[in-house]
Amino acid sequence: MSRLLLGLPLLASFASATVHYKLTPLPSSKSLLVAITLDSANASETFKIPGWSPGYYQMADYQKKVYDTKATDSAGNLLTVRKLDSRSWNVESANGGKVTFSYKVQGDDPGLGFFAVKVQDDKAFLNGPAAFMYSADRKTEGIDLKIQTPAGWEVATAMDPVGDHSYSASGYDEFADHPIQLGKFQTKGFMIDGIPFSVVFVAPNNTAACDMDAETERLRKVSVPALHMFRGASFRRYLYILHLEVGNFSGGLEHRACNVQAVANSAQLHLDDLAAHEYFHAWNVKQIRPANLGPFDYTQPQRTGNLWFAEGVTDYYSKLHTYQSGIQSEAWLKGQLLAQIQELQNGQTRKVKTVEDCSRECWEGDGFSVGDLSYYTKGLLAGFILDAAILDATNGSKTLDDLMRLLYLQHKLPNPGYGEDELRNAINDVAGVDLSDVYNRMIRSTQELPYALLSKIGLKVSVPDSTANPLRLAGSRSGAPLGYSLEVDPNATPRAKKLYQAWLHRLD
Ligand SMILES: [Zn+2]
Structure with missing residues (x-):
């Protein structure tokens, strides 16, 4: 909520901004009016939508x-706007100086604005x-950004505030990564280690x-482990x-200081591991990221073989941290991991297909998977097995x-992201031994995952032979898995039992 955010020290100022945005929601036409003013425009300026x-x-x-693109100079004279291609508009101004380019955005996203824009009567x-x-x-x-709202509307965004309904960002990547909620909603909040958290309920x-x-309170609990880790x-x-x-999408989307979740308006939300996943992204993918995922080229697909790490390992931690937060039990954690194996x-x-291929080709899939291989699922399990391998290698x-x-x-940030081959080297550095074979098998081959490595941390995995009887793999009539199990091995060595405790409770 803006009141809570405005109480913070002002960390940025208007003085450094040279690109000024003004945002006005127009509920009557279910649209947004956006105006961009450049202090000293070039004779030719091109504006692009990602x-x-x-x-x-x-x-x-x-x-x-x-729609409704327009441009004016500092005297208010209309300038010519030329469409260069489907996503680019060019403005020419003979004298340069101050130029304002404006346009409207129809806010009728069927996902209720999740990935796009939604304007309603009250929000x-x-x-x-x-x-x-x-x-x-x-x-x-x-x-800098100024927001003009209808009377009685509030603003929620994690962008740096610089005044009443005014904000600033150090560049476009940061600016665009702060979604904005406007209108009438309820706000709650909490602090962890001096950092203020707000929760906005838009119903x-x-x-x-x-x-x-x-x-x-559940969100507070799941927000602790990653911050401490x-x-x-x-x-x-x-x-x-x-x-x-919920419109045509239910789930969550991460941002650098925020996440958005779309779920039904039910008596119990219990977002837990969904919230933990989106929150963990504030580190893994927003800061720890493939080199081409920030700074961004918004004009075309940005392919990386490492989405298994950005998404799958994030999902692994969403399970671990939901357990560590005290919300869920050890049995729940193992049940979640077993479901991923299945x-x-x-x-x-x-x-x-390797999980690396799956990561690169997801732009042609549904964004989550290729065929029935999800880089979330295989990435989560690769993270789990790497965790066990590191515990084993470092005793x-x-x-x-x-x-x-x-x-x-x-x-x-502002350091560059990691190169396509850098993760393997970092894993080996931390493990102190060469885990390249394990890495290559899991990430760069189509061989089965080396589940047997989980025995190093005292876990016994049973996976049925998929070639023996594919029909069995669909599960029993009751829905219970057939032939799959993930259990603490009662016959594990004392060392493996010790490593299991280290895995479960982490080392901090
Ligand atoms: Zn994610």
């Missing part, structure tokens, strides 16, 4: 919602890349069916935006947490 939104690896058609939501064009040559210039008729205090964060405040209404083994695509003195902390120190 072709995709970081976090969702699919091309989008945001340009289809843009509006925008995902930055869907609403804000960028000046092609000015992506790293300072930005139909502003009436949430859940116990907002109880749900906020990384021993700090790159965000100065954090915002959970909860859309309690899901992977029940698929067929894993036999012909219990290190875990995957040490890898994450190392990568965070090396790659957090």
Whole structure:
């Protein structure tokens, strides 16, 4: 909520901004009016709407919602706006100087604004890349934003505040990564280690069916483990935006200091591991990231073989941290991991595609998987097995947490992201031994995952032979898995039992 955010020290100022945005929601026409003013424009300036939104690896058609483009000079004279291609508009001004380019965005996203823009009578939501064009040559210039809202509307965003409904960002990548909730909603909050967290409940008729205090307390609990594991964060405040209404998408999307979740307006939300997943991304993918995922090229797909790490390992930690938060039990954790093993083994695509291929090709899939191979699922299990391998190699003195902390120190912004082959080297550094064979088998081959390595941390995995009787893999009539199990091995060695405790309780 803006009141809570405005109480913070002002960390940026208007003075450094050269690109000025003004945002006005127009509920009567279900649209947004956006105006971009450049202090000293070049004779020719090109404005572009992104072709995709970081976090969702699919091309989008945001340009289809843009209309009523206009440009004026400092005297208010109309300038010619020329369409260069489907996503680019060019403005020419003979004298340069101050130029304002404006446009409207139709806010009728069927996902209720999750990836795009939705404007309703009492509220509006925008995902930055869907609403804000960028000046092609000015992506790293300072930005400020003024929001003009109808009476009684509030603003929720994690962007740095600089005044009443005014914000700033150090460049377009940061600016676009702060979604904005406007309108009437309920706000709760908590602090962890001096960092303020806000939770915004956006419900139909502003009436949430859940116990907002109880749900906020669950979110507080799941927000602790990652912050402690990384021993700090790159965000100065954090915002959970909860859309309690589902359009054509249900789930979550991460941002650098915020996440948005769309779920039904039910009595119990219990977001837990979904929330933990999106929150963990504030480190893994927003800071620890493949080199081409920040700074961003918004014009075309940005392929990387490492989405298994960005998404799958994030999902692994979402399970671990939900357990560590005290919300869920050890049995729940093992049940979740077992379900992932089943899901992977029940698929067929894993036999012909590596998880690295799956990561690169997801732009042609649904953004989550290729065929029935999900880089979330195989990536989660690869993270699990790497964790066990590191514990084994270091005799219990290190875990995957040490890898994450190392990568965070090396790659957090403004440092560059990691190269395509860098993760393997970092894993070997942390393990102190060469785990390249394990890495290559899991990430760069279609061989079965080396589940037997989990015995090093006292876990016994049973996976049926998929070639023996494929029909068995569908599960029994009662829905219980057939032939799958993940259990603590009562016959494990004392060393393995010790490593199991180190895995479960981590080492901090
Ligand atoms: Zn994710």
